[in-house]
Amino acid sequence: MVRGAAFAGALSLLSFALADGLAVSRPPVLEPGQAAADQKAKDKRRSGRGFWARYACWLLGQRVADCGGWPSERGVLAGDLGRSDASGRPFWPEFSQRLGHSLWLIGPALVAAALASLSLATLTLSRFHRLDRGLVLFAVVGSSVPSYGLGLLAVGIGSLLLGRWPATAEPSGSMFLPWTALTLFFFTSWIRVARVALRDADAHPAAETARGKGISGARLVIVHLWPLAFRPVLSAVSEAVPLLFAGAAVTESIFAYPGLARWLLDSIAERDVLTTANLLLVGTGLAWASYAGVRRVAHHPRLSAAPAP
């Protein structure tokens, strides 16, 4: 309990300090398209308050005596994340809308990449040596291509060369190109892990015994190999959870997609300290929760009952 509170406190301090640093020594010029009144309000909010006072205002809102005019009434501790400096919209409605967009972008790509890497890795187990060689070569080369390279490749081929899909993406429109770019990004990261895990599982005594008893190929894969390979794959995926953002940020940036990563980039560009701090806080919390969750699943006694290969 104490550790959790200390960790949450450290996360909030880190998020606010990083975001607050964006505004330090900011030249007194207006950003393009920003109203003078908004700028004055932002400057007034900073002036005369030290870092810890601003941090207290962010945490507790206008309940602190010195925090009159702060855009959040009850503060982050009470779940009130206030309004965006740039758009003036409340944080939570915008966040939930953008989270939905980001999930719609990442979810199908994750599922497609997981299915493709697991199926192809399974295919390369006993036969298809040429496929195995090709796949490994593709994975090594593909994981060396930067994610923005994959996005640009998708735009270049799909939109400019073939002219079939638009170069921008919207949640309600065509998502083929961003999904393809992200699927390739995830696939090249995971295929090697899935391949090695399945090979280790294939050499496990349980698999060899089952094979000796005459179990069919499909049953061997489903009953023995996949469960044995599950833990290492999940462990590798859990380490990649924080890196999911990199792929999403690039894809959203290239395709001008209105997701969470794009929102963070926009708020950084606009020096919107509050939105950036809020996004970092929620993002670090979510990343920690998903990391811990996946780790817990990976070490679940029911799932880890079989001895590790």
Place this chain on the structure above:
Amino acid sequence: MRRRIPLVVATVVAVAVLLGQASPFRIDGDHPTAGPSWAHWLGTDAVGRDVLARLALGTLISAGVSIAATSLVLFEGLLLGGLAGASRPRLERWGATLIDLALALPRVPLMLVAAAWPSLQGWGPVGSLVRLLLVLALLGWASWARMVRDLCRELGRGPAVRTAQAWGASWLWCWRAHYLRSLRPLVRVQARSLFARMLYLETLVSFLGLGVTPPWPSLGNLAAAGMETFAENPAAVAAPVLVAALLALMANWRADPSSRPV
């Protein structure tokens, strides 16, 4: 290493010749957004600067930042992982917790925000490079440190270290004679792998407009600038992406021989 010296010398000479042919900052106002020609082998960018000369300088900058960041991360990982894996149990626990916390942080968003700080503005263009280097070094050490910690723990339980300790060897002596020697092959492999990762992160941050500040080129901001002239000069996008991919591929290929097709 001796075999690689001619390659390094040839690369440096080629870059010097390219930079001598055309300055990466000289603006050719008559030929903005031009395609490849004899005068400009990879064409020009939106304001008429030679793409090849900028690519040569950008490659040097990206590779230089990545190599420096890799060195710093290797040092941090050895220090923190070593402390967490080869010291007293209480320190071990704290070290392991610190590494786990750092691993769970979404490093890329934190990196993006930190890279956008307006600090070191007085340093000119070097300021953005130093800032980027520090950000990469501060946020990239966690997984390497955990690897070092695990290996150090294993070594600490082994007979060699235990015997040395029984003979009264100091922690520092054990560290130098046993831990560091055993870690050397891992450092060699991990340096290549880390270089590929640092290069990716450097180009990613620069691509998103928060890394190396224009007019100084890096592979990332060259690719982003090339997007504006994609239709007229695709080479301006393809070349930096290809160079970044080739550099990362060379590093990955040497770092991970087990995954090569047999």
